[in-house]
Amino acid sequence: MEEKNKSSRRKFLKLGLISGATALAGNTIINNLISDQDGSGVKIKVLTPDGQMVEVDAEHLNKYPEAHITPEESRKGIPNRKFVMVIDLARCNNARVCVEACQKAHNLDYHQEFMKIQLIQDHKQANPYWFPKPCFHCDEPSCVKVCPTGATFKRDDNIVLVDTTRCIGCKFCITSCPYSARIFNWGHREVYDRKDVKYSPETSVPGTEGTVLKCDFCPDMLRQGELPHCVRSCPMGVLYFGDILEDLVTNGEETVQFSKLINERGGYRYLERLGAEPNVYYLPPVEKQFPLEGGLDKEDEIIERYKNVPYIQELKKQGKI
Amino acid sequence: MDKANRQRELVREFSPTIEKYSILLKVWIGILIAIILVGFYAFYLQVTKGHEITGMRDNVVWGIYIINFIFFVGISYSGAFISGVLHYYKSPWKNAISRIIEIMTVLSLVIGPVFILLCIGRLDRLHYLFLYPRIQSPITWDIIAIMTDLIGCFIFLYLTFIPDMAVLRDSQDLNVPNWQKKVYKFLAFGYQDTPEQRKTIHKLVRSMSIMIIMLALMAYSVLAWIFSLTIQPGWNSTIFAPYFIIAGLYSGVGVIIILMFLIREIFNLKHYIRKIHFFASGIILLILSILFGYFTFTDYFAKWFSHKPDDINLLNTLFNNYFWEFIFANYIGVIVPVIILLYRKFRTPLGVTIAAVISVLGLWLNRYLIVVPTLETPFIPIQDTRPEFLYYTATWVEYALSFTGIAAFCLFFTLLIKFVPVIPIQGIIENEEEAELSITEPNNLQ
Amino acid sequence: MKIINNKLSRIIVIIFAIASVINTYAQEFVQDNYRTFYNFSMLKQDDNTRSLKVRYVLQHAEDKTVEHPVYKAQIKFINKLDDQEVILAEVLTSKNGIATLTLPENQKYLKDKEGNITLIARFEETEKLEAQEEEIMFKDIFLDFNLAEIDSVKTITLNAYTLNNKGEQLLVEETDVAFYIGGMLSKMKINDGTLESGSYEFEYEHNLPGDENGLLTFYAQIEDHEEFGNVTKMKTMNWGVEHSVPKKVKNSLWSKNAPGWMYAVLAFLLILVWANYVYVVISLFKLKKSIKKDLYKGPIQGN
Incomplete structure (x- = not known):
């Protein structure tokens, strides 16, 4: 009896090994069909012609390693360009797709936001409006003034970048920025140990602990003629991006002449009086296309952020949220 | 007045503080070292786990460390200013407190910048401040000011030590270990208290005191400018x-x-x-x-x-x-x-x-x-839900390191007093000689 | 390996084998769960080459954000005339599910009597995927894009014609054209209209600055025309308006090099202070030397 049990157990194990071997062999064949070349670290699921769903490395958007811009090279901007962004406050509906696209592209945590969406109510009689706020890449940046090591710098193409190989984490720039555009890496995160991408200030990936980071206008995308991640992902076409020297801005669908857009729609810069000369222009929230409540359809945690806005307090009192 | 005798008397008066290590003293030093060790542990945690364990977050990025830095450095500059003024003008009663002030100046200037270092995210890159300095930055000015002031205060302190080192070197009654006697000899720099030497030392102290006053004013202004040159x-x-x-x-x-x-x-x-x-x-x-x-x-x-x-x-x-x-x-x-x-x-x-x-x-x-x-x-209101990002509350790490700073100050002060007399002996002698001169030559009152 | 004779064991092996195979193909692909996007597009480019593109992507029927490109699928580009099929090329799709082919200007096509060309992009059926095929029928069109300043009016003219079988030019009628100016990231539409008698003309009224040399790039495009497909023509012209490029700022608070006066003041102050320190140190050493001299002179007089 025992003998039989032993032998059947042995057979059972052998069966397992055999079928395991088959499965393994099958997988190896598939893997040989699809070999990963210079991977981006991002995986996508593709379908092969014989109906197999396989995960491969996405083709690297930045075509590294040839396109790698070192920290020294990143101090010179893209020649003959001066980048500028226009944000149409009449269309923003707090979809937050821009926030998430940026976080995905830059390996950020849920709470780390390069593009912040504020809810601003100018005064009690005013209607509040959603206010996307990236870094303004000012022409007279308060942050660059005060950096003791030159880790943050302004380029000729208007972009202000942070070189986290040089940043010593003194946080003077964070205290200096009047628009609260910068954030700090307070602790270590696993994504900082990524080995598959080389660091470039133009991609801000991978981050480093103890350094400052902020919106970078995605120069890596610009070098390939692509729009920054936030601009291309906005479903409402709120964000326009372009070159002020050629006077054109686009939101991915429509392209308009920048000077005309600003002059016809009354474009302005936020807190102009502070003299930082920002390069992000806003189109006033007149004739808003969507009611504000549409943007409140988000998680409670996000709506809690705006608890100090009088309009939200009113809605809470009325029990609408 | 027999100078040699007077010196001997004074040394005998002050030697107990230099020689003895009473139980109370040992307990005191023990407590201070214990506090400092807790601080070292807190520092180790901060270095390994990152600044997450402090209370500083994306909006309040400067907290207790910077506050302690300003405070200690402020004490130091004020001490420098006051001792500069005291030494510039001869006054008989300045002597008793001058050493206390000078030691306080130097010690707090050593401890203050340590707090700034605690606030820096990447201590492994400190040398970048010297490799790639940007002189438009108020922090660079502050570093230059602190370093210059530190060296100035050290020189100043040393100048005031020299005569006392000579007294302690020459004394036969002092019961200290041999190495300490050798240190006295080295630091006395061959001072023999001849009238010329006395005059030279006084002259040097006076010229340094002008420098120290000027430095103190400029250096603290630079520190204030770190704040007031921003738009906030x-x-x-x-x-x-x-x-x-x-x-x-x-x-x-x-x-x-x-x-x-x-x-x-x-x-x-x-x-x-x-x-x-x-x-x-x-x-x-x-x-x-x-x-x-x-x-x-x-x-x-x-x-x-x-x-x-x-x-x-x-x-x-x-x-x-x-x-x-x-x-x-x-x-x-x-x-x-x-x-x-x-x-x-x-x-x-x-x-x-x-x-x-x-x-x-x-x-x-x-x-x-x-x-x-x-x-x-800030100008644009913080719209966040995490309480540590809205309000600043210091954590135990920051408090521990603050107390470590104070404990380090006390410890170094205690140890220095065991090395030099807390009241300059030479000063006492010089004051008494002046007093005698004014009695014997009443018309030569200064 | 022992031969397994037991019938039961044999069945178990088969079950296991099938199970493991199924397990390997764990994410079993069922075509019905997906919507197929198989798009074939064509563009006649500025240099008269023809670019063919196939995009083959499957979108999950329920979760529309999930998309799976088909990778290494073989797409056959075929030029068809009645029953004759000439294979132009076979291209494998990329990781993004895109297969492209560029045909040169002098490519010979099979044309029918009216001069229409039929191109097919075919994906042959596999075990798991259905066959896909899309066809584009078009006529070759020739564009003549001109920009000139006539009587100090900036005029843009587009002439278009097709060739019939005898090689004669036929003027194009009733065809919509759009005109764009190219920027770094996109193109801005400046005009659109309809070709009448093979020609369309309009005045350029915008005041765009162009690139650093004042050059503007103009595009004339026929888009999604049922007869001609997509055609584009490009031309550059120095009609850029004068604009001042902001001067590069050097030696300011924000540049790498500080304003000159900062260096001067800093140097002055530092020299002042450090000279004093050096003076003190030297005096101390002098003092030490003088002491030694005094010692040799003799015992000290006085107190």
Whole structure:
């Protein structure tokens, strides 16, 4: 009896090994069909012609390693360009797709936001409006003034970048920025140990602990003629991006002449009086296309952020949220 | 007066403090070392786990470390200023407290910058400050100022040590280990107290004292500019540099008084640190307290009256979240010392010391109220839900390291006093010689 | 390996084998769960080459954000005339599910009597995927894009013609054209209209600055026309308006090099202070030397 049990157990194990071997062999064949070349670290699921769903490395958007811009090279901007962004406050509906696209592209945590969406109510009689706020890449940046090591710098193409190989984490720039555009890496995160991408200030990936980071206008995308991640992902076409020297801005669908857009729609810069000369222009929230409540359809945690806005307090009192 | 005899007397008087290691002293040093070790552990945690374990977050990125830095460096600069002034003008009663002031100056200038280092995210890259400096940055100016001032204060301190080193070197009664005697000989630099040498030393001290006064003023202005050259509401005030200097002097005089009192009581030096010292420093504290209150009041009054929205947000934060700290720092911290110092009845050594304690605490809180509320009320309101990102609360790590700083200060002070006499012996002798001269030659009063 | 004779064991092996195979193909692909996007597009480019593109992507029927490109699928580009099929090329799709082919200007096509060309992009059926095929029928069109300043009016003209079988030019009628100016990231539409008698003309009224040399790039495009497909023509012209490029700022608070006066003041102050320190140190050493001299002189007089 025992003998039989032993032998059947042995057979059972052998069966397992055999079928395991088959499965393994099958997988190896598939893997040989699809070999990963210079991977981006991002995986996508593709379908092969014989109906197999396989995960491969996405083709690297930045075509590294040839396109790698070192920290020294990143101090010179893209020649003959001066980048500028226009944000149409009449269309923003707090979809937050821009926030998430940026976080995905830059390996950020849920709470780390390069593009912040504020809810601003100018005064009690005013209607509040959603206010996307990236870094303004000012022409007279308060942050660059005060950096003791030159880790943050302004380029000729208007972009202000942070070189986290040089940043010593003194946080003077964070205290200096009047628009609260910068954030700090307070602790270590696993994504900082990524080995598959080389660091470039133009991609801000991978981050480093103890350094400052902020919106970078995605120069890596610009070098390939692509729009920054936030601009291309906005479903409402709120964000326009372009070159002020050629006077054109686009939101991915429509392209308009920048000077005309600003002059016809009354474009302005936020807190102009502070003299930082920002390069992000806003189109006033007149004739808003969507009611504000549409943007409140988000998680409670996000709506809690705006608890100090009088309009939200009113809605809470009325029990609408 | 037989100088040699007098020297011997004085050495005998001061030698117990230098030679003996009483039980109380050992316990005291033990406690200080224990506090410092806790601080080392906290520092180790901060280095390995990152700044996450402090209370600083994306909006209030500067917290207790910077506050301690400003405070310690303020004490140092004020000490430098005061000792510079004292040494420039000959005064017989300056001698008793001059060494205390000078040691305090150097020690707090050594400990202060350590707090800044704690606030820096990447300590492994400190050398970038020297490899890639940007001289447009106020931090670069501050580094240059602190380094220059540190060297200046060391030279100054050393100059005042030389005559006493010579006395201790020559003394036969001093019962200290041989290595210590060798150190005295080395540091005395061959000083023999001839009239020329005495004159040279005095001349050097005097020229350095001018430099020290100038350095102290400039260096503390540079520190104030780190704040006032930004646009932030609450920081971008035109009077910040003079305000910091007054506040620094105020806190420095307060700490000097406390040290004077402690040393007077512990080492029983009532003969040297006399009531007049407390009287005079009390008057100075009174004047500084009134000035400090005046500066603070004008700063906030102008903000409140002109009613700019960013200033009003700041004032709301101050009066809602920090009400009691504000009251203590700017009202109690000013009015109570003024009351104590105004009335002769209260102007005893103990009374003056109590006033000094209140003023020092009030000043630390005043620093806190300068740094933190401004960061909590930026131009674009913080719209966040995480409480640690909305308000700043320091964690045990920061408090532990603060106490470590104070403990380190006390420890080094204690150890230095065991090395040099806390009251310059040479100064005592020179004062007595002057007094004799003025008696024997009454027409040559200076 | 022992031969397994037991019938039961044999069945178990088969079950296991099938199970493991199924397990390997764990994410079993069922075509019905997906919507197929198989798009074939064509563009006649500025240099008269023809670019063919196939995009083959499957979108999950329920979760529309999930998309799976088909990778290494073989797409056959075919030029068809009645029953004749000429294979132009076979291209494998990329990781993004895109297969492209560029045909040169002098490519010979099979044309029907009216001069229409039929191109097919075919994906042959596999075990798991259905066959896909899309066809584009078009006529070759020739564009003549001109920009000129006539009587100090900036005029843009587009002439278009097709060739019939005899090689004669036929003017194009009733065809919509759009005109764009190219920027770094996109193109801005400046005009659109309809070709009448093979020609369309309009005045350029915009005041765009162009690139650093004042050059503007103009595009004339026929888009999604049922007869001609997509055609584009490009031309550059120096009609850029004068604009001042902001001067490069040097030696300011924000640049790498500080303003000159900062260096001067800093140097002055530092020299002042450090000269004093050096003076003190030297004096101390002098003092030490003088002491030694005094010692040799003799005992000290006085106190």
